[in-house]
Amino acid sequence: MARRSVPPAQDDLELTPSAEYVPATLDDARLVDLESEQESPFLRAQKRVSVRRGSLPRKTAHRLKRAAIVAILLILIAIVAGMTMQYGSHSWRFTIESSDNIEVGGNQNVSRSQIMDVMGGDIGRNVFFVPLAQRQKQLQQIPWVKSAAVMRFLPDHLQVQIQERTPVAFARIGSHISLIDADGVVMDLPVGGHHQYSFPVIVGMGEAEPLSTRAARMDIYTQLIQDLDSSGARYSQDLSEVDLSDPDDVKVMVNDPSGAVLVHLGSGNFLGRYKIYVTHVAEWRQQFQKLDSVDLRYDRQIIVNPDASLMSQKPLSAPAVRAAIAAGVKPAALTTADLKRATSPITHSRKPARAAKRKTVAKHRRGRHSKGTGRAAQG
Numbered sequence: 001m002a003r004r005s006v007p008p009a010q011d012d013l014e015l016t017p018s019a020e021y022v023p024a025t026l027d028d029a030r031l032v033d034l035e036s037e038q039e040s041p042f043l044r045a046q047k048r049v050s051v052r053r054g055s056l057p058r059k060t061a062h063r064l065k066r067a068a069i070v071a072i073l074l075i076l077i078a079i080v081a082g083m084t085m086q087y088g089s090h091s092w093r094f095t096i097e098s099s100d101n102i103e104v105g106g107n108q109n110v111s112r113s114q115i116m117d118v119m120g121g122d123i124g125r126n127v128f129f130v131p132l133a134q135r136q137k138q139l140q141q142i143p144w145v146k147s148a149a150v151m152r153f154l155p156d157h158l159q160v161q162i163q164e165r166t167p168v169a170f171a172r173i174g175s176h177i178s179l180i181d182a183d184g185v186v187m188d189l190p191v192g193g194h195h196q197y198s199f200p201v202i203v204g205m206g207e208a209e210p211l212s213t214r215a216a217r218m219d220i221y222t223q224l225i226q227d228l229d230s231s232g233a234r235y236s237q238d239l240s241e242v243d244l245s246d247p248d249d250v251k252v253m254v255n256d257p258s259g260a261v262l263v264h265l266g267s268g269n270f271l272g273r274y275k276i277y278v279t280h281v282a283e284w285r286q287q288f289q290k291l292d293s294v295d296l297r298y299d300r301q302i303i304v305n306p307d308a309s310l311m312s313q314k315p316l317s318a319p320a321v322r323a324a325i326a327a328g329v330k331p332a333a334l335t336t337a338d339l340k341r342a343t344s345p346i347t348h349s350r351k352p353a354r355a356a357k358r359k360t361v362a363k364h365r366r367g368r369h370s371k372g373t374g375r376a377a378q379g
Contacts, residue, residue, distance in 0.1 A: 184214030204245025
């Protein structure tokens with residue numbers, strides 16, 4: 001009986017090398033490895049495929065685009081700025097037409113005319129061409145001006161802000177009385193006498209003294225005032241004059257109702273020495289017929305009336321004396337001759353007196369001529 005052929009098993013068919021179908025339900029690790037080995041050649045082939053790229057990397061291209069955008073914006077800004085400057089420098093809208101376009105603030109003792117002497121040259125000029133820094137330096141050269149700021153306001157205005165100096169004393173320099181601040185800067189007295197001060201008058205400063213020397217003297221004056229007022233008694237208000245000619249011997253003129261007294265305070269311990277004067281001044285007036293000066297420089301010795309005469313000062317003119325009194329200078333700080341000049345009547349005109357004198361001289365000459373002629377005739 002012939003043998004019947006049996007069809008091959010399904011597993012044998014799937015294990016043939018040409019088989020490509022793998023059931024999805026198989027979990028055999030060997031089959032998975034086989035699948036990866038079969039797919040790996042295709043993956044390696046994909047990595048070897050060349051990709052077309054641009055001539056520049058992508059990051060470099062982005063940077064160049066950004067740089068180009070920024071350059072275009074800068075060019076546009078420069079063009080707009082140039083057009084604006086061109087318009088601003090030539091347009092009539094930015095011209096300072098009059099002094100009304102210049103505003104001034106912060107000035108009390110500095111007159112507007114003094115400020116306009118500096119700023120007046122900018123009237124009719126374009127506001128963009130005003131040298132602000134230069135004008136600021138020129139304004140600070142005015143004695144009363146401590147600091148100045150000049151600002152530009154569009155379209156056609158300037159603003160000047162002034163900070164004035166603070167006077168701390170009067171100063172008699174030469175034949176003038178002025179105000180002086182703590183830095184040694186001398187200022188003219190306010191015009192019109194609108195401000196009155198209760199400062200003593202500082203003497204002993206030369207007309208040709210540099211500012212550094214005056215500043216050193218003013219440091220001594222500041223220390224003196226602080227010491228005298230440190231106890232709360234306000235002794236500085238009793239002073240009418242402070243002599244700073246000798247830094248080792250500060251002398252003060254005390255405005256006493258019984259008569260002014262010159263007190264030597266030395267170079268330190270001003271409050272302690274001045275209290276000695278306040279304590280014994282009544283006693284000294286009883287002992288001496290006239291009390292002119294007291295020397296308190298020495299710790300264990302007091303010298304009464306050491307000065308035969310006060311330090312001579314150049315005489316003040318009558319207008320200077322009147323201006324000083326109007327500003328608040330105490331009469332004790334002025335000499336008797338100064339006060340006489342202030343109260344003497346003003347001579348309005350001297351022409352009639354000169355004319356009368358000329359007539360008298362002419363008459364006298366005619367008389368001499370006639371007498372001489374007579375003598376010659378007799379001879």
